[in-house]
Amino acid sequence: MNHRDGLIDAMTELDEDRVMQLVQAMIDSGATSNSIQMALNVGITNVGKRFEKGDYFIADLIVSGMIYRDALRILMPTMDRARSMPIGRIVIGVVQGDIHDIGKDIIVSLLRAEHFEVIDLGVDVKPERFAYAVRTYRPDALLMSGVLTLARESMKKTMNLLEEEQLRQQVQVLIGGLCAGESQRQWIGADGWAYDPMETVSFCKRVVGEKYGKER
Ligand code: B12
Known part of the structure; x- marks a missing residue:
């Protein structure tokens, strides 16, 4: 399984350690923040589908949100840049x-x-x-x-x-x-x-x- 598919699977399975490892591995291999986020989105959408089917519960939705936020903590520092004069x-x-x-x-x-x-x-x-x-x-x-x-x-x-x-x-x-x-x-x-x-x-x-x- 490639990193992207692995990340989708790990997010779907709510496997936090694997999500963090794969996000880092994708950053290291040069994947864009956007492509990593898109993979996370596919995974979290699968969580939602399982919730709809009754296989996951509210607690699982909460956990999925926590994992997503933790993943963003690794991703976001690569995005933040400072500038004194805002453009809008x-x-x-x-x-x-x-x-x-x-x-x-x-x-x-x-x-x-x-x-x-x-x-x-x-x-x-x-x-x-x-x-x-x-x-x-x-x-x-x-x-x-x-x-x-x-x-x-x-x-x-x-x-x-x-x-x-x-x-x-x-x-x-x-x-x-x-x-x-x-x-x-x-x-x-x-x-x-x-x-x-x-x-x-x-x-x-x-x-x-x-x-x-x-x-x-
Ligand atoms: C995590 C989650 C939760 C967490 C949210 C935690 C949090 N702090 O956000 C918790 C546990 C609180 C939760 C609660 C509920 N949830 Co919920 N949840 C989810 C889940 C699994 C993921 C949502 C998510 O964060 N996605 C990832 C983010 C990144 O995606 P996004 O928000 O779409 O954002 C992207 C774009 O849309 C865009 N974007 C976002 N905002 C904006 C704004 C602008 C201006 C622009 C341009 C773009 C943009 O940017 C992002 C790009 O990546 C979804 C499943 C799913 N399919 O998404 C269900 C889901 C949304 N939840 C659902 C439900 C039913 C509920 C509850 C009613 C459950 C209940 N019985 O209590 C409650 C409602 C609470 C409330 N009043 O809001 C349903 C919604 C059904 C519907 N169509 O109305 C879903 C679809 C699950 C399902 N398939 O049944 N949930």
Whole structure:
């Protein structure tokens, strides 16, 4: 079995030691952070499928989240870079009713590594808090993350509130997480959606590029 398949298998089997060894082995052999994350995602999706079938329980979901975070601790130092002048300001949060924050945290780390100032509102964020953050921090982009199906309703409510409070025009909105897709984007009225973290970074760079007239 190659490293990638081994990593998917180890994550699926919740074998933390093997996950850590294989992540390190993939870094050592020159694999990109993105490709390692994608393998971890396939593994954790398998965990979710086993949970759906009743073979895994809530405790297993919790363990899978802990293993994923530990793996990110090895991966993230390779991403973080410092810069004094941020290229743009982003507000991000996991929407109301949802506490899945591993994906959101990946996006936060990547954006910071790409020199964005990121205001992270955390999990279970009510529409009113998003609206408050847009009004107060005047971000270039608002990123809403949601994994549960019900997250779409919360995203829609947040968009409606932004419209009501006349904040919608001042910010580009991107949705992401398992609940997002093109039809959801249209229904919610967002400007974009993404699954791939690098697409998220490209979206944010495009937003600041268009707003300030050039790539910063
Ligand atoms: C770990 C996990 C948990 C952990 C979460 C720990 C944590 N701190 O996040 C715990 C144990 C808390 C949990 C709880 C529950 N969970 Co859960 N969980 C998972 C699991 C196994 C992995 C999720 C994960 O972290 N994936 C890895 C990350 C990296 O992926 P991601 O979030 O999608 O992020 C990627 C992209 O989407 C993107 N992205 C993320 N955010 C954003 C934002 C923007 C703007 C952009 C552009 C991109 C982007 O970036 C990442 C790129 O790699 C999934 C299974 C699965 N298929 O994913 C189930 C899963 C999501 N859970 C599920 C369920 C049902 C629950 C519970 C309701 C269970 C229960 N009965 O209590 C609760 C709900 C709690 C709540 N209110 O939120 C279901 C959801 C079903 C649905 N469609 O609604 C799933 C799919 C499992 C299943 N197959 O049944 N869970």
